[in-house]
Amino acid sequence: MLKPIIEELGKARRTGPAPSIRWALASLSLSMLMPSLDTSIANVGLPTLAETFGASFQQVQWIVLAYLLAITTLIVSVGKLGDIVGRRRLLLTGIALFTLASLFCGIAPTLWLLIAARALQGLGAAMMMALTVAMVGETVPKERTGSAMGLLGTMSAIGTTLGPSLGGILIAWYGWETIFLVNLPLGIVNFLLAARFLPADRPDRKVARGRPDAVGTLLLALTLAAYALAMTMGHGSFGALNIGLLLAAALGAALFAFAETKVKSPLLRLSMFRNSSLSTSLAMSTLVTTVIMATLVVGPFYLSHALGFDAAHVGAIMSAGPLVSALTGIPAGRIVDRFGAHRMTVTGLIGMIIGLSLISALQGSFGIAGYIGPLVITTASYALFQASNNTTIMKDISSEQRGVISGMLSLSRNLGLISGASVMGAVFTLASGTANVTVAAPEAVASGMQITFAVGALVITATLAIALTSLVFAKRTVLSQEVS
Template identity: 65%
Template sequence: MKPIIAEPGEAVAERRYSVRWALASLSLSMLLPSLGTSIANVGLPSLARAFNAPFQDVQWIVLAYLLAITTLIVSVGRLGDITGRRRLLLIGILLFTLASVLCGLAPTLWLMIAARALQGLGAAIMMALTMAFVGDTVPKTRTGSAMGLLGTMSAIGTALGPSLGGLMIASFGWPAIFLVNLPLGLATFVLAFRYLPADIGGQKKKDRAGFDTVGTLLLALMLSAYALAMTIGHGSFGLLNLALLLAAGLGAALFVFAEARAASPLVQMAVFRNRVLTASLAMNALVSTVMMATLVVAPFYLSRALGLNEALVGTVMSIGPVISILSGVPAGRLVDRLDAPLVVAAGLVAMAAGSIALAVLPGIAGYIAAIALLTPGYQLFQAANNTAVMADVRTDQRGVISGVLNLSRNLGLITGASVMGAVFAHGSATAEIAAARPEAVHSGMQITFGVAAALIAVALTIAAGTYRRRTNSEGA
């Protein structure tokens, strides 16, 4: 790592050391939120048994975390600009660490869910501000390398979660998957406190009106109503579910109305006039839905249908993220050499094949083979789709578009945890997935990934339409 410009009288070696450790703190700040998602997923069967709760209730351990991140990640970035990024990041790290301890000590399911929501708030702060800190800690010539490092750390957190979680549950019980964040969180806080650059100073009070409180609340209410609509009823869809779904639709309309009139909106509505962008956002949400389904459904399939213990479940589930780490850089290089829309299509085809394989191939070998198709396809799609979206964006709009891409991804994750979880429960024909017969779980797996393949087919249709419009526009 090249040192940034040293202050008068400051030793270059000392400055290089500070930059290195600042990046270490940012790397941990990126690793912990992704670890918080994947390590909890592998513990769902154990948590269902521990709290004697149905699958639709236990999946709120995942949903509460994702909802907090999704509804707040854009707002906390703005809040960091107002109050000071270093100060808010340190608060976020402490919140994440404290909430992890509360999760490990929770005596009831609903206290666990509340603690997970608090943990999600801390994760949102860490994810939003870690990226913003890169420009303050490394020279511009190394920004790409630093961003690549943070992306790798996120993938490592996702890969580490299943194997580490399975091992810790088998050795110490389910509380250990949350309490492991205590030493990691404290180490992150100490490094961030010691090495991150100090805040220059907050904005004036008159500028604080720029924080979109109304938009944040409307987005939170909309997403909460949507997730409740997809989970209440233990797999069935009744009047309450319909009312909640209508409330989510109304919330979406109010959110759009409020954002169009806000002085400093949470999300710029004008960006949705770009058809290529809206198509990319839709595909991003569909693909994320399918990827989240693998994290939510796989632990039950591997444990109930295939009879694996917690440690083996974690090991098998870590294969996908490991493939993701190994295929990420080659996927990016392929996008640089080929036309991005073609790579998007190739990635979606691989994901469709992987989804079909998950539905039809039996046993552990079949599961691993399917994941070996699905995961590289996802990396190809992400690299190409993000490149296609960001290529023609003005410099002053890159932050907004990046935030919207992140929002569409998180919406897909929520859909995968709620809708695909409901499809799995319905396909298994039982509300008690943790105690379901192997044949029922296998049936649920087949139906879930049959639906997943259909979602990828929709994404392929969108990609083809976008490519045709682009070709016609260039030929005109």
């Protein structure tokens, strides 16, 4: 499935031999696959790990949380660091760190050492996720950016889809350690490919003069950590601790904005947000991933409590969404290259509105087909939106900003997923009319699902309005430039 697109991208490259470009794209694909795989593979091992270490479910949850927090808090900073020290160099460091941390995870003798190793693995994953997207601009020509983004989207979806099933097989056959040790051969192959075939860093004197913004990095990391913890802690409740963390995040954001105006080489130049296209695309990315999280949060409860499926069938049905994303990512990228990113962004959002509305409207009709059919429409449209929106953001930015903006793009998605788990989960609980959804009546769960996906459709409708406004503004800007 991946060979034709990699060959096409390689042939389209204007400089360098095509085989080298194909191997470079293979490395970038692995660099997107590995962090995505480890986002989902650990979840299936939590019951086994709780039993192995004699820990509570709340304690072993930190195995997942430490990884996600490290990525969320550091991804912008490592993107900026890549702009300063060289993106290829830092990507190689990230691959090596991720692989070594995977080894530490697999041999960890205690739960807290495993959690520490997972945080270190998250740092490596942040480097890989931020710099992989940034390296696209140095690997393929602009007119093939959409295809490359579609390829990376496919690899991300494959990793997410493969994680639970692969993890279950490895634990059953070889033990929990192997869900982490499986990264060792992948990491070694990836490092060798990246070292041999990725284009060398081009020295940029303007960027090289900059130094890492230590104060800004610390403030941003603390702000994002406070927000992420506010959204994930509480286990279904939102109390004083969550509110306090949100207030801390707001204060941190204000301090960060102030600090960035006082340093010579800031982590983020606030002036970049005056670019309406960039700001709009990042905001849309956050909103869309917030809504798409409803399929992962609400779906299992609806399938098990309202439709009566057992855990095995729920898992199989839930894999349909990531599988569709994996299958449609590459075609979506080709469509973006052919018809234009802005137009396909709008098309993707319209498709999502249709899919979400059908999930809500067809509840109780046509059995499981009334859920899976609209889910396919929703996730395929999401793949199209993601490829086109990523292309809009990364296609025309200057070389010295690719790392930090790529990090911001990944951050916008992570914040959307974190926010979606909390916000859409709260909407579902409220709409179900009960504080504990696990014991709610099937009718209440079905009603909650309908309302939640209807709210999701309204959020995407608002996102579509933002996209159309941005498109009209962009056309007026082009016309005014032509007249002048």
